[in-house]
Amino acid sequence: MLPVKWGHEALDDLVEIIDYIEQYNPIAAASLHRHIVAAAEGLSTIPYGFRPGRVPGTREIVVHPNYLVVYRVGDTAVDVLRVLHARQEYP
Structure with missing residues (x-):
């Protein structure tokens, strides 16, 4: 199992998403936060179990x-790079 490491951009993305939703529905925001974090942390057991990203590597x-987590599998960790809304233009 590889540890999961959150990058600064991914953490900023997550805070921005949750803060926005929390203005309208705090319960939904808390639920989404738990769901995103649990999914990202689960990458430690199956890092190659999901589709290749739009950015090489x-x-x-x-x-x-509506949300996706962009990550990279390294030699020593799974690096969470971004948390994005599905309609966001990326890269």
Whole structure:
């Protein structure tokens, strides 16, 4: 099992998403936060279980119909790079 490490950009993305949703529905925001974190942390056991990313060297997991986690599998860790809304232009 590889440890999961959250990058600064991914953490900033997550805070921004949750803060926005929390304005309208705090319960949904808390639920989404738990769901995204659990999915990302689960990458430690199956890092290659999800589709290759749009950026070479990355992979993506759809954690909710509207959100995806972009990550990279390294030699010593799974690096969470971004948390994005599905409609966001990326890269």
